[in-house]
Amino acid sequence: MVIAVRSAWREVPPQQVHRFATLALAEVPSLAHEIFREIRHEYPQLPLILDESGEPRALVGIRQSLEHFVAHLTNGMDRPLVHPRVFQEFGRGEGIQGRSLDVLQAIYRLGVRLAWRRLAEIGQEVAIPAPAMYELAESGFEYLDGLVAESVRGYAEAAARQAGERLRMQRRLMDQLFAEPDHPLLTERARLLGWPLPERVAVAVLLRPDREAVAPAVADGILLDMECERPRLVVPDPEAPGRRELLARAAAGWSGAIGPAVPPLDAAKSLRWAASAVDLMERGLLPAGELLQCTEHTEALVLLPPGELIEDLTRRRLAPLAHCGPTHGRRLAETLLAWLETRGGAPEIATRLGVHPQTVRYRLRQIRELWDGELDDPDRRFELELVLRARRLRGELG
Known part of the structure; x- marks a missing residue:
């Protein structure tokens, strides 16, 4: 069951509403100027931006919003509102200048307060009942919410555009860093981005x-x-x-x-x-x-990255292990690496590998036989340590 909500404003006779709207529209130009002057007095730091005809854009927005709202009254306050797009521009301007919307919303509230004062006087002149005027006040604040929403939309759009432009500038700077850097160009791109060159x-x-x-x-x-x-x-x-x-x-x-x-x-x-x-x-x-x-x-x-070079060197330097079998060959390789890294005796290597010293002595004798005199050559020892360390990094040795 749908319960109809009673509207005090709709109960006002049409002739009375028409009279109210006619008087209100007649007041719009002077009321807009009054609101504009008060805003300039309260917020003198705000920039004065003119439109193509040389008229302050803020004054145009105030006048348009008043005209839209009064037109809304003659339709029973139930028609969807199309707010003046200039309020998007106001929000967009705040975003571009890097300011918050707090001041803008305070200005809107000031305008609504001044407008309501005059509309209340007109309501008394044409004897609009108090409940209908209360409803009119609520409608005015709803209208204010719509103006704020338009400004927020413009603000968000400006913020998104600025963020996108900053990302593009940032990528151009990074591309310059990673290319053949031209120092003057790099410095200029960093300056435009506001990025101090470290x-x-x-x-x-x-x-x-x-x-x-x-x-x-x-x-x-x-x-x-x-x-x-x-x-x-x-x-x-x-x-x-x-x-x-x-x-x-x-x-x-x-x-x-x-x-x-x-x-x-x-x-x-x-x-x-x-x-x-x-x-x-x-x-x-x-x-x-x-x-x-x-x-x-x-x-x-x-x-690890130059895999082909290391693999070729591994094949050549570890060739003596080719006929030892995978398990025994791995143990000999681990023992050889421990010896190359420590140049210690059997007890020290045994402790490192977790085996008996006698086992280490046996493996070292085998290693000496397999590599013959190569282990006396410092270049060969260096290459052997390289390839064995690479195998350990790949997880092939313990």
Whole structure:
């Protein structure tokens, strides 16, 4: 069952409503000027913006809103309102200037208060009943809400445009950093963005946890490009106290790596190392689930990326193990690596490997026989340690 809501305004005789609207429309020009003057008095800091005809846009908006509202009264206050679009422009202007909407809303409330004072006087002149005037006041505040909504829409649009333009400028700056940097151009793009060019930067490369992942909540000053398949960050002054911890918290839930700190003109080098570390993450050769520091994984980054070179060197230097069988060959390789790293005696190596010293002595004799005199050559020892460390990094040795 639908219960009809009684409207005091609709019960006012049409002739009386028409008389009220006629008087109100006649007052609109002078009332608009009065409201405009009061606003200029209360908020003298607001800029005076003129339209194409040289008339203040604020005055035009006030007049249009009054005319719209009065026209609304003659239709029983039940017709959907189309608010003047100029109020979107007001909100858009506040957004472009970087101000909040608080002052604008205060101005709207001031205008409604002044307008209501005059409408109440006209209501008394034509003997509009008090309940109908109360309903008119409620309608006025609803109308105010609509004006605010228009301004919020314009404000949001301006904010979105500015954010989009800033992101485009940020990506252009990052592209310049990663290309062959032209120092004057780089400085100019940084200036336009309001990004003080730091002495050193570090570049991070991220792996998306999923396609809909929320962007890391990085601090001001950190450049972020989410348009890449692998999002990238440029971190100014990465060695500043607390910077690493803040960045780790911002990137919580993301996997990635941050390259070494370099001068801005060498940002591409930091990017290359970070990308290389992320490649190793995807291959399962570096741990995922956090933001790794490349400088803490130098061994893996040096030995693992040039896979073909290391594999060829491994094939040649570990050829003596080819006929030892996989299990025994792995044990000999682990013993040889422990000896190369420590150059210690059997007891020390045995402790490292968790076996008996006599077992180590037996394996070392075999190793000497397999490699003959090569172990006396420092270059051969260096190459053997390289390939054995690479095998350990790949998880092929204990």
